[in-house]
Amino acid sequence: MATEGPCNMPKPGVFDFGNKAKQDARKETARQNHVARLSSLSSSKASSQGKHGADEKAQESKNILVSSEDGITKITFNRPAKKNAISLQMYFDIMLALKNASTDNSVITVFTVLLRRISVMCHHPWSRRTGDYYSSGNDLKNSINDAGEIQDIAISAKRLREFVDCFIDFPKPLVAVVNGPAVGIAVTLLGLFDAVYASDRCNVSYSIHPSRSDLGSLLFLYVSKDNGLRQEAAEMLLFGKKLTAREAWAQGLVTEVFPESTFETEVWTRLKTYAKLPPNAMRVSKELIRKHEKQKLHTVNAEECAAIRERLPIEEYTNALRNFLSRKAKL
Numbered sequence: 001m002a003t004e005g006p007c008n009m010p011k012p013g014v015f016d017f018g019n020k021a022k023q024d025a026r027k028e029t030a031r032q033n034h035v036a037r038l039s040s041l042s043s044s045k046a047s048s049q050g051k052h053g054a055d056e057k058a059q060e061s062k063n064i065l066v067s068s069e070d071g072i073t074k075i076t077f078n079r080p081a082k083k084n085a086i087s088l089q090m091y092f093d094i095m096l097a098l099k100n101a102s103t104d105n106s107v108i109t110v111f112t113v114l115l116r117r118i119s120v121m122c123h124h125p126w127s128r129r130t131g132d133y134y135s136s137g138n139d140l141k142n143s144i145n146d147a148g149e150i151q152d153i154a155i156s157a158k159r160l161r162e163f164v165d166c167f168i169d170f171p172k173p174l175v176a177v178v179n180g181p182a183v184g185i186a187v188t189l190l191g192l193f194d195a196v197y198a199s200d201r202c203n204v205s206y207s208i209h210p211s212r213s214d215l216g217s218l219l220f221l222y223v224s225k226d227n228g229l230r231q232e233a234a235e236m237l238l239f240g241k242k243l244t245a246r247e248a249w250a251q252g253l254v255t256e257v258f259p260e261s262t263f264e265t266e267v268w269t270r271l272k273t274y275a276k277l278p279p280n281a282m283r284v285s286k287e288l289i290r291k292h293e294k295q296k297l298h299t300v301n302a303e304e305c306a307a308i309r310e311r312l313p314i315e316e317y318t319n320a321l322r323n324f325l326s327r328k329a330k331l
């Protein structure tokens with residue numbers, strides 16, 4: 001009697017050797033394809049490291065733009081059609097950009113989103129921003145292949161750990177300029193930034209659809225616990241509560257909230273001033289601030305990724321992913 005197994009593939013009975021061999025072969029092929037996909041992404045990153053810091057030529061995708069000027073390396077989400085969801089390629093581009101920024105001649109590194117300004121004919125005679133997201137988090141297609149099967153979570157979890165470690169180890173002041181709503185990993189990473197500036201247009205949430213059964217972020221809880229934010233963080237991670245920028249500020253997740261109308265001007269003026277401060281002093285100060293928690297952050301990150309690998313409720317997750325990705329077809 002075949003029963004449902006992990007990845008929702010029908011599981012053959014114990015003595016049904018024929019089907020079991022076929023199922024094992026299918027799983028192995030899917031695993032190898034996923035490994036090939038991830039390793040081709042990571043190897044192409046290694047070979048395309050820019051000499052003087054990442055620049056747009058060194059980035060494989062145009063969904064992450066990197067530029068350096070006024071002592072600031074800017075890493076910009078540029079995938080508005082998908083609400084700046086982070087694709088596999090973008091994960092690797094971000095890791096490359098952080099690696100280059102850690103050794104280039106910039107003083108601070110800033111994550112933000114490329115705002116496309118559109119002119120409007122109605123009451124605003126000049127431009128206003130489009131409804132861009134800072135990021136809608138992990139690209140849900142990263143985890144599921146065209147056949148609707150969950151990709152090898154073990155490999156994804158390992159890569160995710162490497163990705164988050166890049167933020168934990170980043171040696172320079174790291175700032176997030178959150179000028180749009182943020183979801184999922186784009187929110188939980190904020191706890192690893194040295195400053196988070198948000199416009200009052202923003203809101204933050206872990207998963208818009210808690211039914212998606214994402215595992216809440218241990219790392220985020222750990223960082224929040226330190227700021228005495230445990231309950232609020234748990235409410236967001238467990239129940240999918242969306243926090244306004246001001247609520248996030250009140251809970252220490254955001255450093256400062258600015259009115260949308262003056263956000264860009266105020267924040268970039270301030271960052272340019274900060275970028276003129278002595279870089280080595282800032283680097284040493286950051287090292288001292290993070291010294292005692294860095295190892296703990298790595299440990300918590302490793303625990304979280306092990307939990308994703310071993311305990312992600314595959315069936316719930318697969319169904320929720322499928323529902324999200326097919327929802328438009330139902331409209």
Ligand SMILES: CCCCCCCCCCCCC/C=C/C(=O)SCCNC(=O)CCNC(=O)[C@H](O)C(C)(C)COP(=O)(O)OP(=O)(O)OC[C@H]1O[C@@H](n2cnc3c(N)ncnc32)[C@H](O)[C@@H]1OP(=O)(O)O
Nearest residue numbers: 082083085091136137138139140142156159160184185208
């Ligand atoms: C180094 C390698 C690492 C590898 C890692 C691999 C995977 C690791 C797995 C574990 C990761 C754990 C940690 C991460 C957790 C998370 O980030 S969970 C949060 C995930 N994000 C979401 O749940 C948000 C999903 N999106 C939405 O709910 C809505 O899109 C929205 C953001 C509320 C916006 O809604 P609306 O304004 O109605 O726009 P839409 O029409 O829905 O979206 C426009 C198009 O963008 C696509 N899209 C949006 N978000 C995502 C997304 N996260 N993933 C994929 N695609 C997304 C959406 O499908 C639309 O596309 P089209 O239909 O083609 O127009």
